[in-house]
Amino acid sequence: MLDLAKSRWHPIAAAHDLPLRHVFHGQLLGREFAVWRADDGYVNIWENRCLHRGVRLSIGINDGRELKCQYHGWRYSNRTAGCTYIPAHPADAPARTITNRTFAAVERYGLVWSAEEPQGEVPEVSGFAEGKLLALRAIPVNAPADVVAAQLTGYRFQPSGNIDGSAAKVAVEASNAFSVALRSSEGDASTLAVLFVQPVDSNRSVIRGVLDSEVEGAARLAVLRHHNELLSRLRVAVEAEAAREPAPAPLEPIIERVSPELAEMPEETTHGRKATIRVQVTRKWSAADGIAGFELRPLKGLLPTFQPGAHIDVHLPNGLIRQYSITNGPGESDSYVIGVKLERDSKGGSTCLHETVREGDVLAISEPRNNFPLRRDAIQTLFIAGGIGITPLLAMAQALNNQSLGHELHYFAQNQAQLAFPEKTKTLGASLKPHLGLSPDQTGAKLREILSGYGPDKHVYLCGPGPMLEAARAIAAEMGWPETAVHFEYFKNTNVIDDSTSFEVALARSCMTLTVPAGKTILEVMRDAGIDMPSSCEQGACGTCLATVIEGEPDHQDVYLNDAERKSGTKIMTCVSRAKSARLVLDL
Amino acid sequence: MTETRCKDQVILDLWHPLAALSEVPAGVVVGTILLEERLSLACDGTGKVAVWRSRRDLPVDGPVDISAVAGTLPVKLAYGYVWTSLGNPPADIFPIPEYAEADRRKLNAATFGVNVSAPRAIENFLDMGHFPYVHTDILGAEPHTEVKEYDVEISVDRDEILATRCRFFQPMASTTSDGGADVDYIYRVPHPYCSVLYKSSPMDETRLDVIAVFLQPVDQEHVRAHMLLCVLDEDNEDKVIKRFQQTIFGQDKPILENQFPKRLPLDPRAETPIRADKSAIAYRRWLSQKGVTYGVIPAAT
Ligand code: FES
Ligand SMILES: [Fe+2]
Numbered sequence: 048m049l050d051l052a053k054s055r056w057h058p059i060a061a062a063h064d065l066p067l068r069h070v071f072h073g074q075l076l077g078r079e080f081a082v083w084r085a086d087d088g089y090v091n092i093w094e095n096r097c098l099h100r101g102v103r104l105s106i107g108i109n110d111g112r113e114l115k116c117q118y119h120g121w122r123y124s125n126r127t128a129g130c131t132y133i134p135a136h137p138a139d140a141p142a143r144t145i146t147n148r149t150f151a152a153v154e155r156y157g158l159v160w161s162a163e164e165p166q167g168e169v170p171e172v173s174g175f176a177e178g179k180l181l182a183l184r185a186i187p188v189n190a191p192a193d194v195v196a197a198q199l200t201g202y203r204f205q206p207s208g209n210i211d212g213s214a215a216k217v218a219v220e221a222s223n224a225f226s227v228a229l230r231s232s233e234g235d236a237s238t239l240a241v242l243f244v245q246p247v248d249s250n251r252s253v254i255r256g257v258l259d260s261e262v263e264g265a266a267r268l269a270v271l272r273h274h275n276e277l278l279s280r281l282r283v284a285v286e287a288e289a290a291r292e293p294a295p296a297p298l299e300p301i302i303e304r305v306s307p308e309l310a311e312m313p314e315e316t317t318h319g320r321k322a323t324i325r326v327q328v329t330r331k332w333s334a335a336d337g338i339a340g341f342e343l344r345p346l347k348g349l350l351p352t353f354q355p356g357a358h359i360d361v362h363l364p365n366g367l368i369r370q371y372s373i374t375n376g377p378g379e380s381d382s383y384v385i386g387v388k389l390e391r392d393s394k395g396g397s398t399c400l401h402e403t404v405r406e407g408d409v410l411a412i413s414e415p416r417n418n419f420p421l422r423r424d425a426i427q428t429l430f431i432a433g434g435i436g437i438t439p440l441l442a443m444a445q446a447l448n449n450q451s452l453g454h455e456l457h458y459f460a461q462n463q464a465q466l467a468f469p470e471k472t473k474t475l476g477a478s479l480k481p482h483l484g485l486s487p488d489q490t491g492a493k494l495r496e497i498l499s500g501y502g503p504d505k506h507v508y509l510c511g512p513g514p515m516l517e518a519a520r521a522i523a524a525e526m527g528w529p530e531t532a533v534h535f536e537y538f539k540n541t542n543v544i545d546d547s548t549s550f551e552v553a554l555a556r557s558c559m560t561l562t563v564p565a566g567k568t569i570l571e572v573m574r575d576a577g578i579d580m581p582s583s584c585e586q587g588a589c590g591t592c593l594a595t596v597i598e599g600e601p602d603h604q605d606v607y608l609n610d611a612e613r614k615s616g617t618k619i620m621t622c623v624s625r626a627k628s629a630r631l632v633l634d635l
Numbered sequence: 636m637t638e639t640r641c642k643d644q645v646i647l648d649l650w651h652p653l654a655a656l657s658e659v660p661a662g663v664v665v666g667t668i669l670l671e672e673r674l675s676l677a678c679d680g681t682g683k684v685a686v687w688r689s690r691r692d693l694p695v696d697g698p699v700d701i702s703a704v705a706g707t708l709p710v711k712l713a714y715g716y717v718w719t720s721l722g723n724p725p726a727d728i729f730p731i732p733e734y735a736e737a738d739r740r741k742l743n744a745a746t747f748g749v750n751v752s753a754p755r756a757i758e759n760f761l762d763m764g765h766f767p768y769v770h771t772d773i774l775g776a777e778p779h780t781e782v783k784e785y786d787v788e789i790s791v792d793r794d795e796i797l798a799t800r801c802r803f804f805q806p807m808a809s810t811t812s813d814g815g816a817d818v819d820y821i822y823r824v825p826h827p828y829c830s831v832l833y834k835s836s837p838m839d840e841t842r843l844d845v846i847a848v849f850l851q852p853v854d855q856e857h858v859r860a861h862m863l864l865c866v867l868d869e870d871n872e873d874k875v876i877k878r879f880q881q882t883i884f885g886q887d888k889p890i891l892e893n894q895f896p897k898r899l900p901l902d903p904r905a906e907t908p909i910r911a912d913k914s915a916i917a918y919r920r921w922l923s924q925k926g927v928t929y930g931v932i933p934a935a936t
Contacts, residue, residue, distance in 0.1 A: 079895070096895050098907045100758070103893040118890050119764045120780065134780035135764040135911040145907055302896075304904040424778040452778055504779070 052076060052192070054166040055225065056151075058158035058243050058255045061182050065090065065159065070114065072105040074247045075161060077298030079103070080150065082159065085125035085378055086111035092161045093128050094148040097121060098305060104147070112378020112449060123147055125378035129352020132446075137424040140354050140417035148303055156257045157182035158243070170226065174239050174259055181207075183256035184271060186278045190289035192225055192246035195254065198285045199227040199242050204277055207262050207270045208236030240274075249295040254278055322362040322411035324350065329382065331406050335467035337389050338435060339401050344382045346409065352380070355442040356419035356508075356536075359383065360583050362411040364403060369396040370584050372438035372510075372536075373415060374468060376445030383412075386467050388435040416583060418590030418607070419508075419536045421446060426504040428454040429497060431519055433511020437467055439536060440510055448475055455480055457497055459490060459511065490515065494522050501527045509535040513606075530611045537606040540586040540623065544604050550626040554578065554635045555597055569594075569621040569631075578635065580621065587623035594621050599631035637688070639721055640671040643929035647722030649826060652849040652861050653686065654717050655743035666695035668853045669721065670929070674708070676717055677701050686710050686719040714863055715741060716849060729795065729825035733833075733845045734865055742873055744846075744862040744880035751891040752930035753828040753850040753858050754899035754922060759887055760830045760848050761822050761914045763803040769886050772806055776815065779804035782911035789921055795825035796921055798914040819843075824918055827927055828852060838867045846880070855930050856897040860884070902934040 059073040065084040072095065073080035079095035081104035095103050097116040104123075108115040113122045113131065122132040130145035153160045155169045157180050188195050200222050205215045215233040222228065226243045239259035244252050256278070262270050326343035334340035344350075358372045371385035390397045404410070421443045422428075428447060430440040437458055447454040456475060459482045460466050472479050482493055498507065498519070507528065509519050516535055523533045546566055553560045554573070563572045570592055573580050583591040587605025596619050603613045605620035612618050619633070641647055653667050653676055661680030666673065666689060673689035677699045685701040686708045693699055711718040713728045733739065749756060759765070764782050766775025785801040801820040821833040821843070828850040833843040845865040850858045862880055900906060901923050908916050922931055 099909070100906055101894045101896065101900075102890060103895060106889075106893050117768060117893075119762075120768045120777075133909060134767070134777075135782040135909060137781050302905075304902065305907050307904060309907050310903040424780045426778065 052225070052246050053163040056153065056160045056162045056165055056167075056169045057225065057245050059092070059161050059245060060159040061185060061255065062154055062157050062159060063182070068109045068111060070105050070107055070109050072103075073159075073161070074251075076163060076246055076300065077248045078163070078300035079105070080161070081105040081107065081114065082152075083109045083114060085109075087125065087378070087381070089126055089381075090152040090154060090159055091125060091128065092150040092152045092159075093123075094150075094302070096147075096302065098130070098145055098147055098309075110377075110449060112376065122377075124352045124380050126380040127349050127352040131352060131354050131377065132423060134423065137422035138420065140357075140420040144306065145309060146352065156180055156241075158255055158257065172228070172241055172257075175241070175257070176259075179259075179261050181258040181261050181267070181270065183258065183274045183278070186254040186256075186275075186282055187247075188252045188254060188282045188285055189250060190252060190285045191250055191295065192244045192252045194289055195252045195285055196222065196224055196227055196244045198281060198288075199244070199254070200229075202227070202229060202240075202242065202277070202281060204229075204231050204238075204240065204274060206231045206233055206236035206238035207258060207260060207266070208238070209233045210266070210269050210273050212236075249298050250289070254282075322360060322368075322413050324412050324414065326350075326383070326410055326412055328404060328406050328408045328410065331404070334386050335469075336462075336464040338465070338467045339387045339389070340468065341385050341387065341400070341404075342382045343385070343410065343412065350380060350383060351414050353383070353415040353442075354417045355421045355446040356439050357415035357417040357442075358419075358439070358583070358589065359385070359415050360413035361385070361400075362413075363396060363399045364408075364410075365395055365399050367394070367396045367399065369400075370589055372419075372442065374438050374441045374471065376442065376471070376474075377449050383415075384468075386435060386438045413583070416581075416589075416591055418593075419510075419534065421508070422506055423447065423450065423452060424504070425506040426453065426502070427506075428452065429505070429507040430454065430456040431459070431494070431497065431507060431509045431511070432456065433459045433515040434465070435467070436509075436511030436515075436536075436538070437472075438510075440508055441468060441471055443508060444475055444478065445471065448478065454478055455497075457482060457493075459483075459485065459493075459515070487514075487518075491518055491522065494519050495526070498523050498526045498528065501532070506532050506534065509533070510538075513537060513539075513541050530609045533609070535609075537588045539584070540588045540604075540606045542587075542604055542606065542623075544587075544623050545602075546625065548602065548625050550628070551630040552626070553598075553630060553632045555632055556635055563625070568623065569619075569625070573621065573635075580635075582622055585622045587620045590620070592621045594619050595634035597632040597634050599626055599628040601625075601631065602627045641721070641929050643927060644722060645925050645927050646670065646827065646852070646929040648720065648724055649722075649828070650711055650713075650718040650720050650724050650728050651828070652716045652718050652851050655746060655861060656684070656712060656715055656717055657743060658746070659684070659717065662698055662700070664693050664695050664697050664699050667851070667859075669719065670852055671854045672721065674719070676719075677704075678717075682712070684710050684712060684717050686717065714847070714849075714865075715743060716861055716863070729829070731831055731845065731847065731865070733843075738867065739845075739865050740868050740873075740876065742864050742877060744864045744877045745860075745884060747860045747862070747881075747884055747888065748853075749858050749860055749888055749891055750856065750897070751858065751894060752856050752898045753852045754918070754927075754930050755891060755894055755897065756848070756850055756858055756860060757824060757828065757830050758899065758915045758918060759891055760832065761798065761824070761918065762912070763801060763820065764909075764911045765890070766803055766805075769890055770883055773883065774805055775803060776806045779815065784910070785913065787913045787917045789917055793825070795823055796914065796917050798822040798917075822914060824914075824921070827922060827925065828858075828930075836867045838869075842867055852930060896932060898930055898932050900932045900934075902932070905932070 071082040073082040081095045102118040120134040128147040215231045217231045220228040242256045325346040329344045330342035432440045444456045583589045590607040601619040602625040604623045675689045676686045678684045802817040805818040806815040823831040831847040847863040849861040
């Protein structure tokens with residue numbers, strides 16, 4: 048019976064058990080759920096256990112977009128249940144695969160349904176018109192579900208239209224181990240009641256009744272009270288009967304183990320430039336002058352969890368691969384929204400997206416990667432965006448805004464019409480500070496003003512055109528900002544790459560020595576040798592192909608590392624940088 | 636040998652705390668539970684204490700002359716508590732040398748019942764990452780949530796876990812300044828169910844306050860937590876010092892009671908550790924190596 052129960056849909060809550068920002072403690076077949084509705088309406092049914100240290104998520108906080116665990120503040124995204132932030136390590140992006148177990152959720156007949164391993168659909172009740180039903184108060188019963196269901200076939204009640212009568216005829220229209228459909232008629236009045244039995248555990252059930260018609264006002268109360276009384280009486284009888292049998296042992300649901308990688312908290316493990324996800328362009332619009340917005344929805348399943356600052360590779364119909372930051376706020380997990388600026392000197396990437404790609408088209412994208420992680424332990428965070436550099440910072444600002452953490456978003460553009468995604472920036476209120484039509488000198492002066500007053504626990508995030516980033520970084524350094532507090536992301540690497548050198552690369556962990564000739568990159572040589580190495584922009588801007596240097600002197604040509612990281616000589620971007628020494632030893 | 640409900644010889648052979656000596660009335664039987672066994676204890680007012688398996692003829696709350704009680708269990712008085720063992724205990728209880736320093740205040744801050752296993756409670760005691768969330772504005776405050784790198788070792792000669800160089804931001808870190816600052820911590824786990832913490836003293840920068848938690852395993856999923864304070868504080872009344880620790884403990888209790896499973900899983904794949912949990916990872920390994928099975932879910936072998 049219980050195997051059967053696993054594959055069936057059962058009601059686990061009434062829709063009204065999930066009011067705004069609440070987390071409901073649900074149970075089915077011995078398993079506990081944390082059930083919560085996000086502000087976008089999506090109902091999440093999760094294993095009631097934080098993956099970190101097992102604390103019940105039903106005591107967590109539903110902020111409308113994410114569920115936050117009470118113990119160490121880990122945040123899990125609406126829909127995917129992927130972890131988006133680990134406060135104990137604010138500078139790291141959490142491994143994307145930390146994902147809580149989710150269960151299917153369907154709302155129907157005023158109830159929320161779930162199943163351990165669902166087969167088929169939520170049971171169809173003929174005669175039930177969605178939205179015109181009345182859900183009764185749930186009645187818990189300490190007895191096995193099939194015992195309860197069997198007793199319910201003898202349930203006698205009055206039709207809603209003749210609640211004070213006493214001569215109703217009740218007929219069983221259908222019944223099985225988990226539900227009973229009864230029709231009560233007296234005179235002209237007739238009511239269909241379906242009583243679903245939720246198997247909470249081997250010896251515990253909840254009766255969730257639904258009537259086929261709504262009742263308004265005082266009559267509604269009378270109907271609810273009528274069933275409440277009768278079902279409570281039935282409960283007493285069923286429990287007395289069940290108590291005569293020895294209680295079956297409680298069910299022991301299997302809690303899945305986390306993957307071996309997670310048990311060790313490893314580095315990210317995505318490799319190569321793989322476009323594993325197919326998305327459809329469900330909306331394309333003008334997000335600002337010269338900037339197109341794209342809404343990308345998965346063809347099937349859910350999109351992976353993203354963190355603010357993350358980007359995706361978009362594989363274009365013309366064969367090019369381009370990186371775009373995800374602009375979404377936290378919990379907006381049903382689609383990715385990106386912004387694409389039409390570049391005057393486009394090599395075909397932005398032109399293709401602007402001119403060729405249309406709504407309805409299917410594109411291949413990579414999983415999101417986050418090489419520009421946002422710390423959330425700052426007292427004050429400054430975001431400085433130039434033009435299309437707004438995109439990653441917009442996601443970040445929305446995340447801090449959602450957590451009420453202090454921030455300002457300084458947005459430099461030529462004019463009002465160039466400010467992208469007004470519907471998103473609007474939600475930021477006064478923290479959005481547009482600076483329009485400034486000359487380079489005026490921009491410098493404004494940056495000076497913004498960056499004055501460095502203090503401990505302040506952080507600044509920069510994204511925009513190269514010259515503006517150079518200026519902002521120089522000013523920040525001048526004004527006393529330590530490098531560790533200045534975070535930046537370049538769109539592209541405009542350095543002229545010198546690939547004329549040739550040198551040797553030893554891979555310490557793979558016990559391999561390779562020769563990098565002039566004209567080839569370390570990354571290419573490693574790939575030729577069969578080493579699977581992740582990469583994305585392949586021009587030293589995005590940070591994906593980073594490797595650790597154990598020995599030798601790197602010749603940095605990227606724009607990802609900051610000066611301190613360069614000087615330390617311990618990191619290298621393998622897609623563009625080379626060696627000054629004859630030999631490099633990498634920790635790969 | 637009496638049959639015991641707990642079959643874990645490692646745990647049976649340990650010394651376990653039962654009560655703060657200062658709270659045991661003289662000449663009266665006090666009842667308690669250790670490892671699912673009903674025990675009774677009493678003292679005579681001159682510092683002598685006896686512990687025995689509860690008996691009908693010596694009912695709880697009744698009078699007793701302890702010199703006349705036969706068949707008693709081993710007893711030790713240490714750090715202000717009565718300790719006993721159901722197995723063959725070692726000669727000594729782990730050392731806390733600071734306890735001997737004359738200028739320290741020593742008190743039992745509280746004895747609290749908690750519906751959780753002893754190892755889960757130890758992990759909570761070792762954990763700094765929860766300060767801003769559970770002890771908001773006392774031991775931590777958002778957004779200062781970072782757990783900085785620290786060192787952990789399992790000291791072989793002393794058979795204990797030692798976590799050093801631990802620092803965490805604390806609002807109002809000292810009574811002399813009102814701003815927040817990083818506070819230093821050292822943690823020791825010298826006993827599977829006991830831990831000792833050293834923390835910068837707000838009164839004297841050069842010395843450390845000592846706070847220890849001694850867990851009395853009532854059964855695999857229930858403990859009585861005895862909290863020892865051994866601090867430098869000449870100004871505050873006992874009740875003020877105690878109230879502070881009780882507040883902290885009261886905040887941890889509901890979280891601990893909502894951990895699932897209640898016993899500590901030793902399978903590395905049961906939960907997801909992060910670098911901040913280094914000391915907890917060492918603790919779980921240490922328990923596994925010792926072969927502890929009580930209060931834990933052993934890793935499948
Ligand atoms: S147990 Fe949930 S964040 Fe640590
Ligand atoms: Fe705590």
